[in-house]
Amino acid sequence: MAKIPAIVWLGIGAGVSYLSLRVGGNFTFFFYFGLVFIGIGVARILLSFVFRKKESRLEKRVIPRELPKYFLCPKCRAQVHAGTNFCWKCGRRLR
Numbered sequence: 001m002a003k004i005p006a007i008v009w010l011g012i013g014a015g016v017s018y019l020s021l022r023v024g025g026n027f028t029f030f031f032y033f034g035l036v037f038i039g040i041g042v043a044r045i046l047l048s049f050v051f052r053k054k055e056s057r058l059e060k061r062v063i064p065r066e067l068p069k070y071f072l073c074p075k076c077r078a079q080v081h082a083g084t085n086f087c088w089k090c091g092r093r094l095r
């Protein structure tokens with residue numbers, strides 16, 4: 001349910017309300033049902049805007065600068081990935 005895009009909710013809502021209005025009579029319930037779907041679609045669009053803004057703000061705060069991904073082995077000067085414990089070339093322990 002979380003992956004249904006807002007436009008689908010809007011589409012279903014518009015379709016259901018339109019059809020119920022055309023049919024009329026006992027189908028008035030479905031008109032309100034359609035309105036609820038439209039409401040969910042609009043709410044999802046608004047929420048996605050709010051969350052996008054919050055995320056971009058958090059990213060700036062949490063990641064102040066990029067850490068270097070590689071460094072040079074002190075023994076053989078080979079380029080070693082920052083996450084590894086041993087040099088891939090000479091086997092020297094790095095931490």
Ligand SMILES: [Zn+2]
Pocket residue numbers: 073074075076077078087088089090091092
């Ligand atoms: Zn090395």
